[in-house]
Amino acid sequence: KAGVTQTPxxxxxxxxxxxxxxxxxxxxxxxxxxxxxTPGQGLQFLFEYFSETQRNKGNFPGRFSGRQFSNSRSExxxxxxxxxxxxxxxxxxxxxxxxxxxxxxxxxxxxxx
Amino acid sequence: AQSVTQLGSHVSxxxxxxxxxxxxxxxxxxxxxxxxxxxxxxxxxxxxKYTTGATLVKxxxxxxxxxxxxxxxxxxxxxxxxxxxxxxYFCAVSKPFNNDMRFGAGTRLTVKP
Numbered sequence: 001k002a003g004v005t006q007t008p009x010x011x012x013x014x015x016x017x018x019x020x021x022x023x024x025x026x027x028x029x030x031x032x033x034x035x036x037x038t039p040g041q042g043l044q045f046l047f048e049y050f051s052e053t054q055r056n057k058g059n060f061p062g063r064f065s066g067r068q069f070s071n072s073r074s075e076x077x078x079x080x081x082x083x084x085x086x087x088x089x090x091x092x093x094x095x096x097x098x099x100x101x102x103x104x105x106x107x108x109x110x111x112x113x
Numbered sequence: 114a115q116s117v118t119q120l121g122s123h124v125s126x127x128x129x130x131x132x133x134x135x136x137x138x139x140x141x142x143x144x145x146x147x148x149x150x151x152x153x154x155x156x157x158x159x160x161x162k163y164t165t166g167a168t169l170v171k172x173x174x175x176x177x178x179x180x181x182x183x184x185x186x187x188x189x190x191x192x193x194x195x196x197x198x199x200x201x202y203f204c205a206v207s208k209p210f211n212n213d214m215r216f217g218a219g220t221r222l223t224v225k226p
Contacts, residue, residue, distance in 0.1 A: 004156070006156075031212055033212045033213075033214075035214075035216075042216060042217075042218050042219065043203065043205075043216035043219075044216075045213050045214060045215070048212045048213065055212075056211065056212060056213040058213065090156055090157065092156075092157075092212075094212060096210075101147065101159045101162050102159075102212060102214065103159070104149075104156035104157040104158070105156050106154070106155050106156045107155075107156050
């Protein structure tokens, strides 16, 4: 069974640009969550999508947005990039919320110049 | 609100020695608790989880953790460390049926030969 796939693995952007990251969950998983990992702030929850609807949201500015498609694939968009957005962005999928654990992809490393 | 404190950002043990990684949580409701491991340039891999039921939870690679409500702790242990255990370990907490996980700052485990 294929795991969570995130593309691209590495991305370099400049300040002010926007970026879209993609996540394909494990087959059959309907919940997709996004996390930001930085050395300073650690792992922080961005948002969760379930059945194409945002179900939970962390404490990030509106520049961070996401969506989920009918096949459960999800995209995350960051607009007007700032230097502080440099991070590893991790996607996790699960069957639903709750007891089923979240399975993580290997992440997209975003560097802002 | 949920939060996790991991005591010790770095832990060093000798190969064959006991591994003990400490995690204390704060939660307004009965928590779901998790331990994840992260190897360099990879995502997070679930080691074990506690939701309800037996308080001693066994996970992969010989790890186990015990949920102690009275101490609000969920420490991770392994009787005998192996070189391949060297990685970063994260404790996380969530509300039941909620994928908004709150992570600790992580503990980097070093295993000396």
